[in-house]
Amino acid sequence: MTDIADLVARRAKLLGPAYRLFYDTPLHLIKGKGVRLEDADGKQYLDAYNNVASVGHAHPHVVAAIAAQAAILNTHTRYLHEGVLNYAERLLGKMPAELAHAMFTCTGSEANDLAMRIARQHTGGQGLIITAFAYHGVTDSIAQASPSLGRYVKLGEAVRTVPAPVQHPGEDATVVGQRFARHVREAIADLQSHGIQPAALLVDTVFSSDGVFTEPVGFLTPAVDAIRAAGGVFIADEVQPGFGRLGDSFWGFERHGIVPDIVTMGKPMGNGHPVAGLAVRPNVLAAFGDQCRYFNTFGGNPVSMAAANAVLDVIEQEGLQANAHRVGAYLNEGMNQLAHTHPAIAAVRAAGLFMGVALADDAGLPDGAGAARVVNALRENGVLLSATGPDGNVLKIRPPLVFSQANADQLLNTLDDVLRSV
Amino acid sequence: MTDIADLVARRAKLLGPAYRLFYDTPLHLIKGKGVRLEDADGKQYLDAYNNVASVGHAHPHVVAAIAAQAAILNTHTRYLHEGVLNYAERLLGKMPAELAHAMFTCTGSEANDLAMRIARQHTGGQGLIITAFAYHGVTDSIAQASPSLGRYVKLGEAVRTVPAPVQHPGEDATVVGQRFARHVREAIADLQSHGIQPAALLVDTVFSSDGVFTEPVGFLTPAVDAIRAAGGVFIADEVQPGFGRLGDSFWGFERHGIVPDIVTMGKPMGNGHPVAGLAVRPNVLAAFGDQCRYFNTFGGNPVSMAAANAVLDVIEQEGLQANAHRVGAYLNEGMNQLAHTHPAIAAVRAAGLFMGVALADDAGLPDGAGAARVVNALRENGVLLSATGPDGNVLKIRPPLVFSQANADQLLNTLDDVLRSV
Numbered sequence: 033m034t035d036i037a038d039l040v041a042r043r044a045k046l047l048g049p050a051y052r053l054f055y056d057t058p059l060h061l062i063k064g065k066g067v068r069l070e071d072a073d074g075k076q077y078l079d080a081y082n083n084v085a086s087v088g089h090a091h092p093h094v095v096a097a098i099a100a101q102a103a104i105l106n107t108h109t110r111y112l113h114e115g116v117l118n119y120a121e122r123l124l125g126k127m128p129a130e131l132a133h134a135m136f137t138c139t140g141s142e143a144n145d146l147a148m149r150i151a152r153q154h155t156g157g158q159g160l161i162i163t164a165f166a167y168h169g170v171t172d173s174i175a176q177a178s179p180s181l182g183r184y185v186k187l188g189e190a191v192r193t194v195p196a197p198v199q200h201p202g203e204d205a206t207v208v209g210q211r212f213a214r215h216v217r218e219a220i221a222d223l224q225s226h227g228i229q230p231a232a233l234l235v236d237t238v239f240s241s242d243g244v245f246t247e248p249v250g251f252l253t254p255a256v257d258a259i260r261a262a263g264g265v266f267i268a269d270e271v272q273p274g275f276g277r278l279g280d281s282f283w284g285f286e287r288h289g290i291v292p293d294i295v296t297m298g299k300p301m302g303n304g305h306p307v308a309g310l311a312v313r314p315n316v317l318a319a320f321g322d323q324c325r326y327f328n329t330f331g332g333n334p335v336s337m338a339a340a341n342a343v344l345d346v347i348e349q350e351g352l353q354a355n356a357h358r359v360g361a362y363l364n365e366g367m368n369q370l371a372h373t374h375p376a377i378a379a380v381r382a383a384g385l386f387m388g389v390a391l392a393d394d395a396g397l398p399d400g401a402g403a404a405r406v407v408n409a410l411r412e413n414g415v416l417l418s419a420t421g422p423d424g425n426v427l428k429i430r431p432p433l434v435f436s437q438a439n440a441d442q443l444l445n446t447l448d449d450v451l452r453s454v
Numbered sequence: 455m456t457d458i459a460d461l462v463a464r465r466a467k468l469l470g471p472a473y474r475l476f477y478d479t480p481l482h483l484i485k486g487k488g489v490r491l492e493d494a495d496g497k498q499y500l501d502a503y504n505n506v507a508s509v510g511h512a513h514p515h516v517v518a519a520i521a522a523q524a525a526i527l528n529t530h531t532r533y534l535h536e537g538v539l540n541y542a543e544r545l546l547g548k549m550p551a552e553l554a555h556a557m558f559t560c561t562g563s564e565a566n567d568l569a570m571r572i573a574r575q576h577t578g579g580q581g582l583i584i585t586a587f588a589y590h591g592v593t594d595s596i597a598q599a600s601p602s603l604g605r606y607v608k609l610g611e612a613v614r615t616v617p618a619p620v621q622h623p624g625e626d627a628t629v630v631g632q633r634f635a636r637h638v639r640e641a642i643a644d645l646q647s648h649g650i651q652p653a654a655l656l657v658d659t660v661f662s663s664d665g666v667f668t669e670p671v672g673f674l675t676p677a678v679d680a681i682r683a684a685g686g687v688f689i690a691d692e693v694q695p696g697f698g699r700l701g702d703s704f705w706g707f708e709r710h711g712i713v714p715d716i717v718t719m720g721k722p723m724g725n726g727h728p729v730a731g732l733a734v735r736p737n738v739l740a741a742f743g744d745q746c747r748y749f750n751t752f753g754g755n756p757v758s759m760a761a762a763n764a765v766l767d768v769i770e771q772e773g774l775q776a777n778a779h780r781v782g783a784y785l786n787e788g789m790n791q792l793a794h795t796h797p798a799i800a801a802v803r804a805a806g807l808f809m810g811v812a813l814a815d816d817a818g819l820p821d822g823a824g825a826a827r828v829v830n831a832l833r834e835n836g837v838l839l840s841a842t843g844p845d846g847n848v849l850k851i852r853p854p855l856v857f858s859q860a861n862a863d864q865l866l867n868t869l870d871d872v873l874r875s876v
Contacts, residue, residue: 036534039534039536039539040534042539043534043539045554046539046542046543046546046555046556047531047538047539047542047555047556047557047754048554048555048556048557048734048736048739048743049739049740049743049744050557050739050742050743050746050747050748051531051557051747051748051749052532052747052749053532053533053534054532054533058533058534059533059534060533060534060535061527061529061533061534061535062526062527062535063526063527064526064527064528064529069527069529082529084529084530084751084752085528085529089527089528090524090525090526090527090528092525094524095521095524095525098520098521098524099517099520099521099524102512102516102517102520102521102726102727103512103514103517104484104485104486104512105483105484105485105486105491105511105512106486106507106511106512106725106726106727107483107486107491107504107506107507107726108506109469109473110474110475110476111475111476111480111481111482111483112458112461112462112465112475112480112481112482112483113482113483113484114461116469117461117464117465117468117469120468120469121468124468132467132470133468133469133470134468134469134470135469135470135472135473137561138560138561138564138728138752139559139560139561139564139750139751139752139753140751141564141750142560142561142563142564142592142593145593145594146592148594149594149597153606170564170568170748170749170750171564171567171593171594171595172567172570172571172593172594172595172596173593173594173595174594175571175746181746181747182745182746182747184575184745184746185746298751299751303528304524304528304529304752304755304757305524305528305728305752305757306560306728306729306752306755306758307728312470314470317470317471317472318471320472321470321471321472322471323604323606324472324597324603324604324606324607325472325473325474325603325604326472326473326592327473327474327592328561328563328592329506329561329562329720329721330506330560330561330726330727330728331561332469333726333728335726335727336728
């Protein structure tokens with residue numbers, strides 16, 4: 033029996049006040065395997081949240097690849113190494129042909145930060161348009177484009193927000209897309225009226241932090257056209273949606289039938305090993321490449337590339353994109369059935385194994401407090417997930433891609449019980 | 455026999471124009487052990503440059519620690535885990551007691567970026583003072599404080615540079631320190647005259663990119679006093695000097711008898727595994743911690759902490775700080791002897807196993823072209839190092855800390871030969 037309170041106190045003393053823990057009773061995890069996590073008391077949890085361990089916790093193929101390469105050589109991209117080239121080729125092979133160059137960082141924050149630098153060098157503009165409750169990372173510049181970090185983290189002077197692309201009942205992709213594009217055009221006009229030329233529209237392609245908006249597919253096209261018409265580029269943040277999670281496509285932008293100018297990626301890329309990066313159109317990279325150099329000491333190193341390569345092996349060999357599609361559809365159907373019996377479920381939005389379940393109170397208003405109670409009760413009942421959105425009322429379900437139909441049943445049954453009791 | 459030209463072409467096609475390679479004939483490395491690296495043709499090289507692989511390439515203790523933890527669990531700091539607490543405690547134990555909180559990132563760039571955010575939140579100011587040819591990282595904000603990246607990477611509006619603390623013949627720490635402090639006070643005054651309050655003085659404590667300035671110890675104190683008198687904080691960038699390399703102390707700031715407000719670290723921390731971080735005084739962190747949260751998905755994860763912990767094991771168990779002191783002194787003596795027979799060696803500046811060797815031409819001017827020839831000739835003769843400084847004329851010697859006296863002899867003898875021939 034570990035003493036949670038002791039660990040929490042020790043943590044506050046050593047790590048200070050900037051760190052946050054999940055759950056009213058924080059969780060002390062000591063091991064994991066597949067979709068299962070175990071705490072220090074031996075209690076098992078179903079992981080329905082951690083997209084980083086995308087191919088399953090402690091996957092032996094990824095662990096072996098890391099261990100093998102670390103025992104041979106770990107250097108950097110100022111020497112030639114086939115690992116980074118082989119991985120770049122394989123990764124770019126999963127992209128539209130227009131995205132012909134890959135660059136590597138260690139975190140999604142660094143990938144978005146670099147994408148913004150590239151976009152600004154290419155366009156000569158500074159303006160950045162994001163959604164109202166976006167999260168794109170924690171570097172200084174990208175935190176200034178991450179309103180979900182709260183009011184003390186000020187937005188940049190060249191940053192403008194637009195409302196997330198909410199689909200109201202009966203609206204098709206044209207209606208949602210035209211409204212989103214109108215907001216983007218208004219942001220462009222506002223930037224220009226302040227003498228700021230737009231550099232980029234940057235969105236998470238499932239709008240994870242805004243509350244998960246996956247439908248109707250195709251709604252992104254008019255906004256992408258709008259930013260390009262104003263001389264800016266479109267950056268697809270695939271840090272959360274990417275690498276097969278959405279089931280029907282490997283990347284979120286693909287579902288919308290668009291080809292971005294830059295695609296950023298991270299979290300699941302190395303199954304927990306710190307590797308991230310971007311793919312970019314050569315003409316968009318040209319100015320940055322010619323004028324600025326880029327060297328990230330650990331970015332693209334042989335071990336990180338071995339980890340990332342092993343993750344692609346597992347996704348392909350275990351058919352995880354197809355699994356995300358199949359189990360995601362099953363989970364989506366089950367969640368919609370739960371919605372019939374639980375009026376607290378106001379909306380279910382999903383693509384593959386990325387799902388947002390919006391909870392509402394009796395008056396139909398977003399119920400963040402209720403979502404927090406549900407998240408904590410699920411934790412007590414052995415199921416891990418979290419909440420998102422500006423009101424914190426959207427259950428965020430984003431399990432490892434090895435999630436099975438039986439795992440989905442456990443999640444649905446436990447949520448059913450919890451919704452009856454909280 | 456690998457085809458270097460093919461790899462270079464493939465790299466340009468896949469990675470694009472922003473990446474740079476070392477050497478006129480790039481090096482295709484395939485394995486490493488200790489201080490030795492091997493290329494695809496089986497040729498062996500003495501590594502006198504790579505400080506990242508600080509405890510030696512592919513050190514089995516570090517590899518085993520990474521493999522073991524990766525096979526058990528790799529999550530993040532929103533759950534409790536003893537690994538991050540144990541490492542934070544051990545790391546802070548190597549710091550003055552005032553630096554009581556540790557925070558973890560994946561790269562030195564992220565560590566400096568976070569340090570700057572903390573300094574700005576604490577002071578309410580924006581101004582940042584750095585040296586004239588500093589390098590602190592590649593995030594957007596920190597690149598704007600890294601003039602060594604070149605003229606296309608513009609400095610930030612709130613960034614001011616001061617000349618590096620050069621010691622002229624006969625000058626003691628008081629003279630060098632007062633001059634450096636005067637430059638810092640002038641930068642403070644300039645910031646204030648533009649309505650910008652100073653937030654921080656940020657320096658690499660051996661001024662790696664400015665050309666390596668290690669002596670006379672104590673010269674930093676007046677500048678630290680000056681920034682504090684103006685309401686700013688002092689950030690010691692230990693990304694290159696830290697972790698025992700300097701021999702006489704574990705950190706560069708210690709040599710100067712000062713206690714920074716924030717200490718950033720990175721490169722050698724995980725022997726190549728992407729781990730970095732900072733230590734900070736609690737009062738300096740308070741505002742950021744209360745108002746902003748910090749979550750870095752991979753920062754402080756159990757595997758990164760296991761890697762970093764294993765690096766400290768090796769540094770302690772193999773006595774690597776003492777080795778850096780002993781072999782560094784030997785190398786320094788040998789290099790000064792070489793300087794007697796080679797007038798091209800204009801200055802030798804060193805602390806432990808961090809050394810800058812300034813080359814000059816016949817007129818006594820900095821000889822960047824000559825240094826490039828020497829670096830390439832050394833590579834052809836099996837010794838790896840690089841050049842630094844605004845003129846590119848300073849050989850940068852920064853080997854793994856397991857560098858032996860015999861390794862130092864090989865370096866000195868090869869350099870002796872090369873200086874006779876180029």
